[in-house]
Amino acid sequence: MTGGFFAAGGRSDIAVARQAAGANPEIAKVLVDPKFPDAFPFGEQEMQRYDESSDFLFYSQPRFVQHIDDDAIGALTKYYAEVFPESGREDTALLDVCSSWISHYPKDYKAGRISGLGMNEEELGRNPILSDYAVRDLNEDPTLPYEDNTFDVVTNAVSVDYLTKPLEMMKEVNRVLKPGGLAVMSFSNRCFPTKAVSIWTATGDLDHIWIVGAYFHFAGGFEPPAAQDISPKPGKTDPMYVVYARKKA
Numbered sequence: 015m016t017g018g019f020f021a022a023g024g025r026s027d028i029a030v031a032r033q034a035a036g037a038n039p040e041i042a043k044v045l046v047d048p049k050f051p052d053a054f055p056f057g058e059q060e061m062q063r064y065d066e067s068s069d070f071l072f073y074s075q076p077r078f079v080q081h082i083d084d085d086a087i088g089a090l091t092k093y094y095a096e097v098f099p100e101s102g103r104e105d106t107a108l109l110d111v112c113s114s115w116i117s118h119y120p121k122d123y124k125a126g127r128i129s130g131l132g133m134n135e136e137e138l139g140r141n142p143i144l145s146d147y148a149v150r151d152l153n154e155d156p157t158l159p160y161e162d163n164t165f166d167v168v169t170n171a172v173s174v175d176y177l178t179k180p181l182e183m184m185k186e187v188n189r190v191l192k193p194g195g196l197a198v199m200s201f202s203n204r205c206f207p208t209k210a211v212s213i214w215t216a217t218g219d220l221d222h223i224w225i226v227g228a229y230f231h232f233a234g235g236f237e238p239p240a241a242q243d244i245s246p247k248p249g250k251t252d253p254m255y256v257v258y259a260r261k262k263a
């Protein structure tokens with residue numbers, strides 16, 4: 015599905031952090047002129063998974079593991095440090111969707127509220143950065159249990175590929191963001207393949223950028239999404255990519 019989806023160019027935009035030397039310049043180009051079609055191009059078939067049993071079965075046991083290597087985590091934390099509101103403000107609120115025991119936020123980052131939403135209560139209960147958390151299967155119920163215009167930033171780390179109702183979820187992300195608030199979807203090239211949607215397992219990194227860009231675009235209410243390769247040591251560690259957009263003010 016690559017080829018026609020991508021166009022050349024360069025984009026410097028919101029929420030851009032410094033790139034490591036050797037970062038793949040093609041990543042940012044994907045969303046420069048993405049040529050999205052008129053209608054959302056993914057349906058039931060693309061959102062199917064090999065394992066269609068309840069996600070609560072898969073996530074019933076806590077996994078106190080890292081899903082990406084230390085360098086990739088470090089790169090994401092550094093990116094967050096560069097784009098998050100300054101630490102220590104009581105009026106700042108952040109939400110980590112598909113959260114677990116670890117959110118990769120900068121060490122000692124403080125905000126009035128840091129909420130997490132995920133599938134495993136034990137993992138969420140051990141996440142030291144969260145001030146509150148909710149357990150919800152977003153594939154059963156893609157609504158977010160938060161008021162409109164609540165959060166300055168919504169993050170989703172290495173998990174967007176598990177969501178079978180991505181448009182509904184992204185509309186909810188838009189709803190709960192404050193006007194001008196930032197949504198950051200990050201991912202690497204690893205996943206639980208039986209639980210990832212088929213369009214993800216059938217495609218590569220550049221396609222994934224386009225797919226997540228399409229989620230933002232077709233959800234509506236966001237400024238045009240952009241992408242960045244934040245891989246710390248390209249070719250030597252897990253790659254790390256971010257696709258991000260701000261809610262229209």
Ligand SMILES: C[S@@+](CC[C@H](N)C(=O)[O-])C[C@H]1O[C@@H](n2cnc3c(N)ncnc32)[C@H](O)[C@@H]1O
Nearest residue numbers: 069081112113114132133151152153171173176
């Ligand atoms: C690969 S782990 C990533 C966890 C964490 N964000 C990190 O960076 O380590 C995938 C996460 O997605 C969450 N998740 C998977 N399917 C979900 C669903 N249907 N609804 C809500 N969260 C889900 C799980 O709770 C799990 O924490």
